[in-house]
Amino acid sequence: MPDDAPQRADHAPAHMPPDEFRRLAERLASWIADYWTRVERLPVRSPASPGDVLRALPEHPPETGEDLGAALPADLDRLIVPGLTHWQHPMFFAYFPANISGPSVLGELLAAGLGVQGMLWSTSPACTELEMRVLDWLGEALGLPESFLFRGGGGGVIDGTASEAVVGAILAARHAALRTLGDGASPDARRDLASRLALYTSAQAHSSFVKGAVVTGFALDAGDRSRVRLIPTDPAGAMDVVALGRAMREDEHVGLVPFFVGATLGTTGATAVDSLPAIGRVLDECAGSRPSALRPWLHVDAAHAGAMLVCPEFRALAEGLAHADSFSFNPHKWLLTNFDCNCLWTHRPRDLTGALSITPEYLRNAASDRGAVVDYRDWHVPLGRRFRALKLWLVMRHYGLDGLRAYIREHVRLAAVVESWVAAEPRLELAAPRTMNLVVFRPAPRPGETTTSVNTRAAALLERLNASGRMFLTHTTLPATDPNDPTPRYVLRLCVGSVQTRESHVRQACDLIREALDAEPASAG
Ligand code: PLP
Numbered sequence: 316m317p318d319d320a321p322q323r324a325d326h327a328p329a330h331m332p333p334d335e336f337r338r339l340a341e342r343l344a345s346w347i348a349d350y351w352t353r354v355e356r357l358p359v360r361s362p363a364s365p366g367d368v369l370r371a372l373p374e375h376p377p378e379t380g381e382d383l384g385a386a387l388p389a390d391l392d393r394l395i396v397p398g399l400t401h402w403q404h405p406m407f408f409a410y411f412p413a414n415i416s417g418p419s420v421l422g423e424l425l426a427a428g429l430g431v432q433g434m435l436w437s438t439s440p441a442c443t444e445l446e447m448r449v450l451d452w453l454g455e456a457l458g459l460p461e462s463f464l465f466r467g468g469g470g471g472v473i474d475g476t477a478s479e480a481v482v483g484a485i486l487a488a489r490h491a492a493l494r495t496l497g498d499g500a501s502p503d504a505r506r507d508l509a510s511r512l513a514l515y516t517s518a519q520a521h522s523s524f525v526k527g528a529v530v531t532g533f534a535l536d537a538g539d540r541s542r543v544r545l546i547p548t549d550p551a552g553a554m555d556v557v558a559l560g561r562a563m564r565e566d567e568h569v570g571l572v573p574f575f576v577g578a579t580l581g582t583t584g585a586t587a588v589d590s591l592p593a594i595g596r597v598l599d600e601c602a603g604s605r606p607s608a609l610r611p612w613l614h615v616d617a618a619h620a621g622a623m624l625v626c627p628e629f630r631a632l633a634e635g636l637a638h639a640d641s642f643s644f645n646p647h648k649w650l651l652t653n654f655d656c657n658c659l660w661t662h663r664p665r666d667l668t669g670a671l672s673i674t675p676e677y678l679r680n681a682a683s684d685r686g687a688v689v690d691y692r693d694w695h696v697p698l699g700r701r702f703r704a705l706k707l708w709l710v711m712r713h714y715g716l717d718g719l720r721a722y723i724r725e726h727v728r729l730a731a732v733v734e735s736w737v738a739a740e741p742r743l744e745l746a747a748p749r750t751m752n753l754v755v756f757r758p759a760p761r762p763g764e765t766t767t768s769v770n771t772r773a774a775a776l777l778e779r780l781n782a783s784g785r786m787f788l789t790h791t792t793l794p795a796t797d798p799n800d801p802t803p804r805y806v807l808r809l810c811v812g813s814v815q816t817r818e819s820h821v822r823q824a825c826d827l828i829r830e831a832l833d834a835e836p837a838s839a840g
Contacts, residue, residue, distance in 0.1 A: 329380050339384055340424075346388040347420070350396075351403065355815065358784030359404045361397065368398040400787065405815035408824060409789040411583070411619040412812030416651040418713035422706025423653055431702045436688035437680045439702070443689055446473055446704035453646075453707065454660055456716050457624035460637050462662035465689075469662035472694040473703045477618035478523035480643035480659040481577065483667055483695050485514065485531045487641065488575040488612030490670035491663065495609050496572070511542075513566050516577035517554035518545040518794075519584050521616060524577045542571065550796045551747045552587030554578065560597045563611075573601060573611045580633055581620025584791040584808075585747035585755045588632050591615065595638025612666075615642045618657075619812075622649035623727070623751055625719045632750065641667075649726075649752075649812050650719065652710050656703055659694075668693040726752040729821045730811045736825045742832045746793055746806040754809045755793070758832075766795065770805035772835065777807050779831040786824050 331339075371394050402413045433442030450471030451464045461467035474480050492512055497505040514533055516524040528534040528543045544566070546559045563573040576598065578589040594613065602610035615636065621644020623629040636642065641661040646652035661667055672693040674683075682688045692698045714722070730752040737743050737756045744759040757773045760766075777790050792803040811821060 331383075335384065339387065343388060346391065351815075354401050354404050355406075357396070357399075357401055357404065359401055359406050359787040360781055360784060361400045362784065363398045368394065403814060404787070405813055405817065405820045406786040406824065407813045407816075408809045408811065409787045410808075411648045411810055412814075413647060413654055414649055414651045414812070414814055415653040416710060416713070416814060418709035419652045419706040422709040426702040426705050429702060433700045433702055434692040434698050435678060435680065435683060435690045437682050440688075442700075442702045442704065443691055445702075445708055446691065447471075447689060449704045449707045449711065450658060450660065452711060453658060456711075456719070457621065457644075458627065458630050458633075459624075459642060459660060460662065463642065463660040467662070469660060470664045470689070471658055471660035472691055473700075473707070474643075474657040474659055474695050475655040476523075477521070477616060477643055477645055477657050478526060479695060480641075480657050481523045481527035481614065481616065482530050483659060483671065484577075484612065484614035484641045484643070484661075485527050485533070485575055486670040487661065487663065487667040488514075488614070489531070491612055491640075491666040492572065492574040492609055494666070494669070508572065511570055511572050512574040513542040513544065513571040514575035514577070515544045515546055515559060515562060515573060515611075517548050517552075517579065517582075517589060519548045519552040519554075519582045519587060520545075520577055520579045521583050521618065523616070548587065548794060550794055552582045552585045552793060554589040554594070556590060556593040556597055559594065560600065563597070563601050567601075572609065574609065575612050575614065578613060578615050578639070580615055580617035581623075581751060583619075584793055585806075586620060586750045586753045587747065588620070588750055591633065591635030591638050593635075595635050598638065612640045613638055615639045617642065617644040619645065619648045620751055621658075622646065622719075623723055625650075625716060626723055629723075629727075629751070646707060646710070649723070650710070651714065651722065651814065652706050656707060658707075664694070671695065723752075726811045726816070729816065729818060730754055730809075732818065733809055733811065733821050733825060740829070740832075743828075746804060752811045754811075755791075755806050756809070757804060757806045758835075766797065766800045766802035766804060770802070773805045773807060776828075776831055776835065779834060780807075780827060783827065783831075786827055 401407060403415060431439040431442050433439050436443045447465050447470065451466055454464045454471055463469040463471065489509065489512060493505055493509060497508045512533065514528055525534065525537050525543060529537060534543045544562045546562060547555050549555060566573060576594060578591060578594050580588050598610050598613060602608050620632065624633055640663055641659060643657055643659040645657045647654040647656040683690050691700055730749060733754045734745065734749045737745055737754060742759055743756050745755065746757045747755045758769055758776060760769045777788060780786060780788055788807050788809055790805060790807050793806050795801045795803060809824065
């Protein structure tokens with residue numbers, strides 16, 4: 316052997332033998348099942364202070380491998396559980412939920428165990444084709460227009476998050492705008508056109524739209540409004556469509572080109588629903604009124620609320636979806652599928668792949684070259700991708716559409732229970748109409764009380780509730796309703812969306828809120 320030949324490492328890595336993996340996996344599966352059973356007895360919000368978890372962990376990595384069989388699950392109970400906020404707790408009413416279910420966790424485990432990297436059809440045909448089929452299933456289950464499904468000439472893709480889907484939609488919209496208005500133009504003229512494209516969303520839309528504008532270069536930072544317009548909303552949080560039309564006309568007047576509108580079905584603050592038929596009319600007018608005839612791309616963000624569309628009786632919320640070019644929602648919020656899983660559909664997949672397809676030589680293969688297959692790496696920013704379709708597949712097969720519908724309906728029913736209780740409690744007021752499973756409320760203003768004072772009492776009420784460790788709520792601010800006091804209203808959000816939440820839990824939540832109101836200092840406000 317030549318002297319410079321690579322030498323064998325002193326210690327070959329100690330791979331975990333399959334039988335040991337089996338034993339440990341069974342033990343951890345059992346620990347997870349126990350966790351789901353006992354989670355209700357734990358404080359919802361982690362009592363940890365900043366640095367507690369860090370201090371409990373060794374500062375340096377282990378030099379030699381450890382026996383995980385000896386460490387687990389004891390280390391989970393000792394080091395990790397005390398630092399958890401329990402998203403699967405039945406009294407978790409904060410943010411939007413992060414649903415999980417047995418079938419979904421099994422799908423996640425399979426994806427990890429198979430270790431497939433599904434960037435191209437050829438890197439695992441099952442990874443691509445299961446995703447195509449499951450997204451057609453789910454699109455059909457939501458009642459999406461047929462043109463959004465593969466079988467109707469469109470198609471869907473699983474991204475990690477709704478934020479990634481927004482980035483994809485903005486890039487597809489830019490591609491469409493350049494194709495429509497800049498076809499055959501010089502590179503300079505195309506660059507000039509791209510520099511005049513402007514995008515629109517509402518002031519209550521999720522911050523992922525502004526972040527998407529930053530990521531794609533339409534804004535220099537979150538505060539840059541030169542080509543990003545945040546359209547005002549009505550007090551419930553829905554986009555003021557007249558203001559949208561006006562903003563577009565004004566922008567066109569100064570040489571900007573409206574190319575993208577982000578609508579929301581179920582805003583984060585109060586699950587407000589933008590009117591898609593009205594937005595569609597504005598976009599038609601916009602396209603009809605100008606020589607270029609570019610119809611801005613309409614992306615609908617239904618991150619949380621999209622799950623509701625499995626129930627036909629809630630589909631009126633999505634009326635006008637035919638006006639949209641793309642639609643996305645998170646099964647990982649409210650459809651029993653663990654994070655991460657966002658579904659994005661478009662009836663214009665060529666604009667999405669046109670924007671995102673770049674083919675280095677090493678990725679070329681016969682099936683892709685023939686154009687015979689879907690290569691999902693062209694449908695989003697990352698190249699590599701996990702086999703996430705497995706979990707959606709198992710969830711849909713386990714529950715069936717009937718099971719999914721029953722799940723959503725029950726949460727909406729329970730939210731209505733809370734809403735009725737708030738409406739009947741004179742010390743509270745509903746701060747926005749309830750459209751789905753979110754109840755938004757605040758202390759009822761006392762005669763002559765300023766919004767600032769009500770806001771202070773609302774924040775104190777929230778803190779008292781969360782400090783109890785028995786339930787967890789979050790807050791937001793909504794636009795003022797009092798014309799004489801423009802101060803935004805601080806409101807509490809109670810979202811019924813955890814897998815284990817039953818009627819007894821929401822009734823207990825109402826009792827806890829009543830007790831927290833009873834404990835309000837007499838002088839407060
Ligand atoms: N859109 C809405 C309406 C949301 O409420 C959220 C998060 O709560 C998002 C987008 C962002 O979701 P993700 O974490 O999947 O990017």
